[in-house]
Amino acid sequence: MLEAITSAFAPMFYLISPYDLALREDEQQPRYLDTYLPMFFVFMIIEAVATKFLTYRQSKATSHTNYFTPDTFASVFLGTSQSIFMLFLKRLGVEISSSVYAYIWQNYRLVTYDVKEWPLATYFGLLLGVDCAYYWYHRGAHEFHALWAGHNVHHSGDTYNLATALRQGAIQPLTSSWLTHIPLALIFPPAPHKAHHELNTLYMFWVHTELVGRLGPLEYVMNTPMAHRMHHRAPGNCNYAGVFIIWDRLFGTYEAELVRKDSYGLAAPATSFSILQLNLRHWQIMQNIPRSWLGRLFSRRVKAKWFCRPSALFEPIPPQQGDKRPEGYSQAHAKDKLGRDVPLSFRLRMYIIIASAVGILASFVMLLTGASMQLSRFLPLLAICFGHLEVMSKLFTNPSKNLHMSLSMFVLLLVAMPLHLMNGSVA
Ligand SMILES: [Zn+2]
Numbered sequence: 331m332l333e334a335i336t337s338a339f340a341p342m343f344y345l346i347s348p349y350d351l352a353l354r355e356d357e358q359q360p361r362y363l364d365t366y367l368p369m370f371f372v373f374m375i376i377e378a379v380a381t382k383f384l385t386y387r388q389s390k391a392t393s394h395t396n397y398f399t400p401d402t403f404a405s406v407f408l409g410t411s412q413s414i415f416m417l418f419l420k421r422l423g424v425e426i427s428s429s430v431y432a433y434i435w436q437n438y439r440l441v442t443y444d445v446k447e448w449p450l451a452t453y454f455g456l457l458l459g460v461d462c463a464y465y466w467y468h469r470g471a472h473e474f475h476a477l478w479a480g481h482n483v484h485h486s487g488d489t490y491n492l493a494t495a496l497r498q499g500a501i502q503p504l505t506s507s508w509l510t511h512i513p514l515a516l517i518f519p520p521a522p523h524k525a526h527h528e529l530n531t532l533y534m535f536w537v538h539t540e541l542v543g544r545l546g547p548l549e550y551v552m553n554t555p556m557a558h559r560m561h562h563r564a565p566g567n568c569n570y571a572g573v574f575i576i577w578d579r580l581f582g583t584y585e586a587e588l589v590r591k592d593s594y595g596l597a598a599p600a601t602s603f604s605i606l607q608l609n610l611r612h613w614q615i616m617q618n619i620p621r622s623w624l625g626r627l628f629s630r631r632v633k634a635k636w637f638c639r640p641s642a643l644f645e646p647i648p649p650q651q652g653d654k655r656p657e658g659y660s661q662a663h664a665k666d667k668l669g670r671d672v673p674l675s676f677r678l679r680m681y682i683i684i685a686s687a688v689g690i691l692a693s694f695v696m697l698l699t700g701a702s703m704q705l706s707r708f709l710p711l712l713a714i715c716f717g718h719l720e721v722m723s724k725l726f727t728n729p730s731k732n733l734h735m736s737l738s739m740f741v742l743l744l745v746a747m748p749l750h751l752m753n754g755s756v757a
Contacts, residue, residue, distance in 0.1 A: 342366055344533045344573060348453030351529075352445040353521040362528040370535060374402075374492045377539060381491075384541075396540060396592070399679070400726030402493045403686045404603040407719045408483055409496035410693045411605050414716050416503055417700050421708060430508040431523060434515035445522055456518055456526040457573075463510040464530055464572035469583065470510070472567050473634065475619065476627040477505055479612040486608050488595035490562050495538040500609050533573045538562075540592065549586075549647055551576060560585045564597040567632045579642050583634065590653040603726040605719060678729060682722070685740045689718045692747045699750075711750055718743045 340346065341362050353359065374397070382395040419425070445452045471481035483499030514523060537558040545554050553571035557578075561569040568585040571578050578584035600608055619626045674682070693715045700708050718739045725732040 339369070341529060342369065342532055342536060344457075344529050346529060348449045351456075351522055351525050352449035352452055353519075353525055354445060355519060355521050357521065359521060360525055360528075362525070362532050366532060366535075370492065370496060373536075377492050377541060380541060396489055396491050397493065398489055399682065400603050401487055401489050402491075403682070404605070404608075404723055404726060405487055405493040405497035406690055407605050407686075407723050408500075408608065409498050410690060410697075411609075411716060411719060412498045412500050412502065413697050414693060414712060415500040417697055418712060420701070421705060426504055426508060428520065428524065431511060431515045432520045434512055435518075435520055438516060440516045445519060452518060452522050456514070456522055459514045459518070460511070460523070460526045460530050461571075461573045462577060463514060465570050465577035465581075467506050467510040468570040468572070469581075469634075471502075471506070472570065473630050473632040475612070475616050475629050475631050478631055479616065480505060482596065482612045483608050485562060485566060485596055486600045486611075488593070488599055490538065490540055490559060490592070490594040492535065492538050494562065494594075495535045530572050534558075544650065549575070550579075550643075556587045557584075559594075560587050562594045563591065564593070564595060565632075567634065576643060579645070580638055580640060582637055582639060582642065584642070586647045588648060588651045590650065590655055592655045603723045605723045674729065678733075682725065685718075685736065686722055688740070689715070689722055689743065692743055693719065695747065695751070707750070707753070711746060714739070714743055714746050 378395045378397040381397075385395075467477075468481075471477040480499040480502035483502070484494075484497050487494050487497050511523070511527075534553070537553055537555045539555050540559070542555040544556050545552070548554060549556060551574060553569070553573055553575050557569045557571065557575050560566070568583050569575065569578050570583055575584065600611060602608065616626045619629055621629060696711050696715050700712065703711075721732060721736045721739045725736045
């Protein structure tokens with residue numbers, strides 16, 4: 331039983347046999363991210379309950395969970411809207427990441443080999459290669475304004491929990507999935523590369539938690555919750571690792587968490603939960619850079635030196651020196667963020683939870699069925715699903731101003747989805 335459970339979760343920690351990842355191009359591609367999507371929500375519930383229980387044991391008066399309803403829904407909405415945007419582009423025939431990689435491999439590869447004959451070389455080459463590519467993309471996403479415009483959305487939440495892993499910018503995959511992977515396409519075929527790329531992304535889910543402290547010797551090699559917390563604490567221009575922290579230690583961007591704190595997010599915190607505003611926010615900020623738009627796109631926001639120091643891999647990690655987390659901080663801070671200290675009424679809170687959950691479910695149905703739907707049916711449904719998520723996220727920011735609009739969009743969604751499902755089943 332225990333073995334069945336651990337093997338079921340193994341892909342979430344990149345624990346897959348090299349032989350299972352030696353995939354030929356004509357073999358069925360595993361879909362790790364889609365498969366484990368429901369587990370994200372299970373783990374989020376476990377984390378919320380565990381935090382409440384642990385803080386209750388410390389102090390019954392200030393027991394709390396680090397999940398704040400609007401913040402959590404905003405994270406899920408942002409992840410969902412990224413998938414919606416990618417499906418929208420796919421339906422228009424734009425699929426940059428897999429197309430660029432496959433094109434380079436088909437036309438410019440340096441070697442042709444059978445992955446079944448070289449499973450270990452393929453595994454270790456892609457395990458390290460994909461992770462190194464992620465490090466340099468992620469570092470670039472913090473150092474260059476154009477890439478930060480897509481990536482800053484991931485850093486816009488000021489709570490830190492597993493839901494933060496789902497908080498993603500809509501345009502980020504346009505740059506993250508291929509830019510630094512081009513050298514790999516000269517050697518490794520697309521099928522095993524895609525599997526490793528998904529596992530690399532999947533691994534990063536579990537490091538978004540405050541529940542896990544230091545992990546001993548693993549801290550020297552692996553990206554861990556301790557290392558990644560520093561990445562989400564402003565200014566956060568450190569610990570860019572995906573799976574292995576060795577890249578940060580090697581290239582001089584490693585910072586150990588010396589004092590536990592629970593302040594996270596952007597140096598200039600976002601003032602809205604709106605998924606549109608969060609996605610457009612840095613483009614607006616970039617207007618203030620005194621250069622042409624081309625110059626702004628290539629201008630750097632972090633000027634860290636690029637160097638490589640292998641001896642740094644063996645330097646000791648300093649021990650934790652303190653803990654400055656005030657009790658009950660997360661809830662109070664999340665409310666202060668928007669200057670709203672008046673609690674929402676029970677009815678409004680229930681509406682937010684139900685309408686948000688229905689919006690997420692409807693979007694998932696649209697994402698599952700949208701790839702094969704007629705464009706004339708797909709586009710209106712996409713607009714309704716995204717419109718509902720956007721209006722809900724504005725409702726979190728200003729309930730009194732956006733309630734009527736939100737109710738209208740919710741009714742539209744409740745009418746459109748059954749019609750879509752009925753038409754789908756008839757067809
Ligand atoms: Zn980042």
